[in-house]
Amino acid sequence: MLTIGYLAKKTGTKVQTIRYYEQVGLMPEPGRTDGGQRRYGDAELDRLSFIRHARQLGFSLDAIRELLDLSDHPARSCEEADAIARRQLKQVEQRVARLEVLRLELERMIEECSGGRAADCRVLEVLRDHSECLTDHEGIGA
Amino acid sequence: MLTIGYLAKKTGTKVQTIRYYEQVGLMPEPGRTDGGQRRYGDAELDRLSFIRHARQLGFSLDAIRELLDLSDHPARSCEEADAIARRQLKQVEQRVARLEVLRLELERMIEECSGGRAADCRVLEVLRDHSECLTDHEGIGA
DNA sequence: CTAAAACCTCGACCTACTGGAGGTTCAACC
């Protein structure tokens, strides 16, 4: 019989987070001691590991719910799990692409910093200079 | 005199978000019409553009507060703005690196999907298989 | 038996918004 603290350490999760997962229905309500403390079995440890691993891969709790549901009904098609993973991959690719653009802009910004006073700071200037950005939203009077 | 809706369209911000920025002190309390509607000047449009641009670059509202503060006191050193930007860059780089790992793992996972039943699904299996992950947190009995 | 570590519940807080209800004001048109 495993305590909540043991699960927490084993999976790198905070105790409160495990209770939160229980609250939102990702983890089952476990058995309790006479004193009311939660006691888990190995199945719950596995389930929590699954959740944490999926979270680390960026899956939302809703997506994880779907995956766990699939996992609980092994007769269903693998295609659903595949689709969820592909959706996730697409999102990750988009995030990487956006961050790459950011990185370049930040690097350029920093490189141009003269080290002088804030009044001449390129970082602030770039942020202030929105001439390029505004064109994206310009739908007024055009 | 500019309306809140005009600022919203010009900067691609929702009206509510502008009011939220005012609430949390990022935007100043503007003048009002006799009827109580907000009216802005060009300075506020610039300030909002600055905020949105910085948000798009991933800066937190707290970081933007610092930057605006610097911007409001141009005699202070540029180094502070530079430091904030560098901090931001580091975070972006870390996020990119982590996402790259994720992307590879997701791709591998999907590639191995047999297209069979969920019981044999590699996606679920990979998520379930935590043997590698656990070693990261293993501080019990080791 | 005692002390401390781990556990319990409940509720508030975090970021950065977003949405809606229910009501008022503005600007244009006739």
Place this chain on the structure above:
DNA sequence: GGTTGAACCTCCAGTAGGTCGAGGTTTTAG
């Protein structure tokens, strides 16, 4: 001057995914 409809107002609640703390109980080792 009246009317209409878009845009505005305030206030409240909710989102994701937790995290923290207060105040109290249980478990376990010595």
